[in-house]
Amino acid sequence: MGTKQIGILGIGAIGSLMTYQLGLNKNNTLFLYSRTKREQVDLKIKSDLISLPLNISSHPKKDQELEWLIICIKEHHYKYAKHWFKKLIGPNTKVLVIRNGLNLKGPLLRYTHESHILESIIDAPVQWTDSNEYEVIHTPKLILPRSKVATSFSRLLNEEHIQITFVQDFKTASWEKLAEAAALGSILCLTGETCRIFKYKKPRKLFVQLLQEIIKVAQADGAAIDLGYIPEMVKKIKAYPPDKSSSMLMDKTWGRPIEVNAKNGIISKLGKDYGVQTPINDTLATLLTFVNHRNF
Ligand SMILES: NC(=O)C1=CN([C@@H]2O[C@H](COP(=O)(O)OP(=O)(O)OC[C@H]3O[C@@H](n4cnc5c(N)ncnc54)[C@H](OP(=O)(O)O)[C@@H]3O)[C@@H](O)[C@H]2O)C=CC1
Numbered sequence: 001m002g003t004k005q006i007g008i009l010g011i012g013a014i015g016s017l018m019t020y021q022l023g024l025n026k027n028n029t030l031f032l033y034s035r036t037k038r039e040q041v042d043l044k045i046k047s048d049l050i051s052l053p054l055n056i057s058s059h060p061k062k063d064q065e066l067e068w069l070i071i072c073i074k075e076h077h078y079k080y081a082k083h084w085f086k087k088l089i090g091p092n093t094k095v096l097v098i099r100n101g102l103n104l105k106g107p108l109l110r111y112t113h114e115s116h117i118l119e120s121i122i123d124a125p126v127q128w129t130d131s132n133e134y135e136v137i138h139t140p141k142l143i144l145p146r147s148k149v150a151t152s153f154s155r156l157l158n159e160e161h162i163q164i165t166f167v168q169d170f171k172t173a174s175w176e177k178l179a180e181a182a183a184l185g186s187i188l189c190l191t192g193e194t195c196r197i198f199k200y201k202k203p204r205k206l207f208v209q210l211l212q213e214i215i216k217v218a219q220a221d222g223a224a225i226d227l228g229y230i231p232e233m234v235k236k237i238k239a240y241p242p243d244k245s246s247s248m249l250m251d252k253t254w255g256r257p258i259e260v261n262a263k264n265g266i267i268s269k270l271g272k273d274y275g276v277q278t279p280i281n282d283t284l285a286t287l288l289t290f291v292n293h294r295n296f
């Protein structure tokens with residue numbers, strides 16, 4: 001088997017994790033691209049501390065045509081990343097999109113054919129610690145739509161280190177992840193608290209009320225989220241380590257724009273489009289837009 005040329009765009013929390021995961025397969029040759037050059041990142045996975053050397057290009061340059069480009073940037077980064085897409089996506093390059101939100105293919109359709117783009121959902125909380133490392137909270141789970149292109153992507157990974165699930169109903173899986181990220185993320189970001197807050201009843205009740213609103217919008221959009229979802233999520237947040245953060249809280253802490261449009265924002269918008277009332281989510285979405293002055 002020949003080596004595969006794989007590019008990873010956006011070497012932050014998820015990009016670093018994917019660099020590690022894809023680097024475990026010695027048939028992969030990795031090319032790293034990001035806004036800021038760093039020479040190394042430390043990943044804490046279970047009790048192991050892994051120092052990952054990084055060779056990042058911060059300006060697009062044409063390496064060999066990539067077989068895969070893995071995009072690990074946030075929705076609001078896309079408008080500043082067009083030069084990367086133009087340069088890195090060749091006629092035969094397959095693109096894996098990893099980010100929270102919906103309609104992951106949309107912004108990339110002008111660069112390649114729809115059949116070359118693979119959407120994904122990642123359940124892999126990764127957070128920056130006081131010891132300057134990314135801590136991976138549990139074994140990463142990657143959810144992919146059942147398809148040939150997804151199967152071919154999964155062969156690049158070592159499934160001892162990442163759990164891969166193929167789903168028929170990707171829309172439902174996307175809404176399930178969005179609901180968790182928007183409900184948990186907004187509560188943590190607005191309170192400035194980590195998951196320890198969920199040992200209290202009132203924040204848990206707010207989390208449930210938010211999920212109830214979000215599920216109504218998801219159902220109006222055609223997702224088939226079942227009744228067992230909410231108790232499952234409550235169990236999940238209660239089981240998170242008390243110091244578990246979220247990507248919106250980390251961005252707020254660092255004074256960076258938060259991902260409000262891709263999370264609570266899109267839910268409010270779709271709620272309006274479908275005539276579904278989402279008063280709690282709308283209030284939180286409004287407050288979130290004011291969290292970071294660069295967002296308004
Ligand atoms: N972190 C988490 O636990 C989880 C995150 N997600 C989702 O994954 C996605 C990625 O999140 P995450 O990895 O946390 O984000 P990060 O902010 O940690 O990483 C994004 C990276 O992209 C780089 N970048 C931003 N804009 C550009 C650009 N124009 N050109 C090149 N590089 C750019 C950033 O550079 P710089 O270093 O200069 O900022 C940063 O290194 C999000 O949608 C998030 O919601 C999903 C599950 C869990």
Ligand SMILES: CC(C)(CO)C(=O)C(=O)O
Pocket residue numbers: 100124125126180181184185245246247248
């Ligand atoms: C689900 C959650 C909150 C896990 O960290 C997430 O996806 C995020 O932080 O963006």
